[in-house]
Amino acid sequence: MFHYMDNAATSFPKPEEVLAVMEHFFNNTGGNPGRSGHRLSLKSGEIVYETRDLLAQLFNIEDPLQIVFTLNATMAMNMALSGLLKPGDHVITSSLEHNSLARPLRYMETKGVEITRISCSPPDFQISLEELEQSIQKNTRLIALMHGSNVTGTIFPLKEIGKIAKKHSLYFMVDAAQTAGAYPIDVQREGIHMLAFTGHKGLFGPQGTGGLYIDPRLKIESFIRGGTGSLSEEDRQPDFMPDVLESGTPNAMGLAGLSAGVKYILKEGIDKIRGKEEELTFFLLKGLKEIDGIKVFGEESVKRRMPIISFLVDGVSPSTVGEILDDEYNILVRVGLHCSPWAHESMGTIPEGTVRVSLSYFNTEKQVDNLIKALKEIVKEEVETS
Amino acid sequence: MDSYYVATFYSTNYALKCERLLKNKDIDIKLIPVPRQVSSNCGLAARLTPQNLPDFMELYKEGLVEVEGLYSVEQEGKKLSFTLLEQE
Numbered sequence: 083m084f085h086y087m088d089n090a091a092t093s094f095p096k097p098e099e100v101l102a103v104m105e106h107f108f109n110n111t112g113g114n115p116g117r118s119g120h121r122l123s124l125k126s127g128e129i130v131y132e133t134r135d136l137l138a139q140l141f142n143i144e145d146p147l148q149i150v151f152t153l154n155a156t157m158a159m160n161m162a163l164s165g166l167l168k169p170g171d172h173v174i175t176s177s178l179e180h181n182s183l184a185r186p187l188r189y190m191e192t193k194g195v196e197i198t199r200i201s202c203s204p205p206d207f208q209i210s211l212e213e214l215e216q217s218i219q220k221n222t223r224l225i226a227l228m229h230g231s232n233v234t235g236t237i238f239p240l241k242e243i244g245k246i247a248k249k250h251s252l253y254f255m256v257d258a259a260q261t262a263g264a265y266p267i268d269v270q271r272e273g274i275h276m277l278a279f280t281g282h283k284g285l286f287g288p289q290g291t292g293g294l295y296i297d298p299r300l301k302i303e304s305f306i307r308g309g310t311g312s313l314s315e316e317d318r319q320p321d322f323m324p325d326v327l328e329s330g331t332p333n334a335m336g337l338a339g340l341s342a343g344v345k346y347i348l349k350e351g352i353d354k355i356r357g358k359e360e361e362l363t364f365f366l367l368k369g370l371k372e373i374d375g376i377k378v379f380g381e382e383s384v385k386r387r388m389p390i391i392s393f394l395v396d397g398v399s400p401s402t403v404g405e406i407l408d409d410e411y412n413i414l415v416r417v418g419l420h421c422s423p424w425a426h427e428s429m430g431t432i433p434e435g436t437v438r439v440s441l442s443y444f445n446t447e448k449q450v451d452n453l454i455k456a457l458k459e460i461v462k463e464e465v466e467t468s
Numbered sequence: 469m470d471s472y473y474v475a476t477f478y479s480t481n482y483a484l485k486c487e488r489l490l491k492n493k494d495i496d497i498k499l500i501p502v503p504r505q506v507s508s509n510c511g512l513a514a515r516l517t518p519q520n521l522p523d524f525m526e527l528y529k530e531g532l533v534e535v536e537g538l539y540s541v542e543q544e545g546k547k548l549s550f551t552l553l554e555q556e
């Protein structure tokens with residue numbers, strides 16, 4: 083048996099209902115959602131609609147049709163940025179962002195969009211709200227930030243940032259890739275105008291599912307146009323949501339799976355999921371602290387961080403630690419830069435990166451224990467490290 | 469003589485949303501292909517019984533469902549007659 087501890091990359095295992103629902107779709111539903119009038123197309127459309135409805139419940143979104151489905155969070159953020167920003171606009175972001183936000187922003191910079199990065203420094207890598215507010219300019223249009231960091235585990239205070247956005251009449255976009263399903267998110271309470279999420283991490287759906295919520299007062303331009311099953315006699319794109327941004331046949335079977343993932347979260351309760359993950363994080367942090375020769379990054383309080391922990395082992399490179407854990411102990415973690423050069427720059431861990439352990443609701447205390455034991459042996463060089 | 473109502477929509481998603489909102493109120497409406505007697509932008513329509521109509525109208529007036537057209541239908545034998553009641 084192996085211990086899977088790379089849930090920040092993609093969650094594994096998933097609740098068994100997820101496969102059951104997809105299998106049912108494969109064997110019984112099959113139709114193209116919302117395209118034809120027959121019962122299987124209708125059924126498929128209902129399943130996709132139900133997925134929207136469940137996500138709307140989870141994020142407290144008033145109208146499920148304000149959710150656009152995409153392949154993943156990356157596509158959602160590209161859609162949001164390219165549909166909203168014009169040359170001359172200014173965007174405020176953080177120095178922890180994943181490449182899925184950093185790269186589209188860097189690209190838009192070449193098209194005349196201005197960017198300010200707020201630094202997030204050790205020990206907790208938290209964002210400074212004063213600095214954020216002070217960096218607002220006349221042409222600032224958008225604050226675009228992650229909710230939870232995939233490298234340091236930092237959780238940004240969305241409600242406070244949302245207040246700043248509101249006070250200065252700015253749009254607020256959140257990358258919830260690491261927190262959706264694992265930490266409460268309420269788009270109304272937090273003043274979020276755009277929420278990008280991916281289906282395959284904390285939401286327990288399959289890969290190839292994700293989406294973007296857009297505030298109804300906000301109109302963004304589509305970067306993809308095509309068939310929607312609506313206004314078929316028109317050769318122009320419909321202007322209503324979600325069709326304006328959702329062209330082509332969606333991943334209906336994947337979305338069926340995602341609906342089962344979200345249902346599972348709603349049934350278990352997000353507080354219970356979060357509680358278990360906090361407990362596991364507590365054990366992990368405690369265990370790591372007891373080992374001389376391990377440097378842990380980020381916030382110490384489990385209340386203020388995700389179950390994502392980066393660390394370094396004295397004298398052993400992260401890639402070697404990852405290899406030993408995989409080969410000798412059957413423990414699967416991710417090492418390196420985690421698609422996040424900005425974050426590792428902030429941590430001073432370029433170019434080798436760190437070892438990252440990311441836990442989920444399905445990990446156990448025993449597994450965390452085994453990881454700590456393994457690391458103790460690695461530090462004491464009881465296993466070959468070169 | 470049988471009578472019922474037919475609502476048409478701009479998109480399938482609006483039809484599905486309407487179905488879901490009514491289902492949440494334990495009202496079963498039936499989504500049907502748009503009858504040939506009416507024209508619509510979307511291939512799906514909702515069939516409502518006279519008992520369903522008040523709840524449907526409530527959602528419509530609150531702006532929760534967007535409807536392209538609402539028709540009353542009278543059926544006598546094989547003959548159907550459609551009367552337009554509301555149009556966006």
Ligand SMILES: Cc1ncc(COP(=O)(O)O)c(C=O)c1O
Pocket residue numbers: 090091154155156157180182228230231232257259260280281292421
């Ligand atoms: C913080 C963060 N944002 C965005 C992403 C991108 O997610 P996806 O690859 O599903 O688009 C990830 C995960 O890789 C992430 O950790």
